[in-house]
Amino acid sequence: xxxxxxxxxxxxxxxxxxxxxxxxxxxxxxxxxxxxxxxxxxxxxxxxxxxxxxxxxxxxxxxxxxxxxxxxxx
Numbered sequence: 001x002x003x004x005x006x007x008x009x010x011x012x013x014x015x016x017x018x019x020x021x022x023x024x025x026x027x028x029x030x031x032x033x034x035x036x037x038x039x040x041x042x043x044x045x046x047x048x049x050x051x052x053x054x055x056x057x058x059x060x061x062x063x064x065x066x067x068x069x070x071x072x073x074x
Contacts, residue, residue: 008034
């Protein structure tokens with residue numbers, strides 16, 4: 001938890017220092033900056049899930065890999 005808070009605090013400081021905007025906008029950006037990486041992770045997860053349906057070969061490879069991983073790691 002300390003590491004996560006340190007990364008968040010560092011992001012806040014960088015956003016306050018490097019953002020070219022007025023102070024209210026700088027503070028708003030500094031407080032909500034983790035939304036960007038979170039949105040990236042959600043978007044990529046949705047695209048991968050959709051690709052399993054849109055490209056059946058890729059879906060079959062992922063299913064086989066998941067089955068093998070389950071079998072080896074259980």
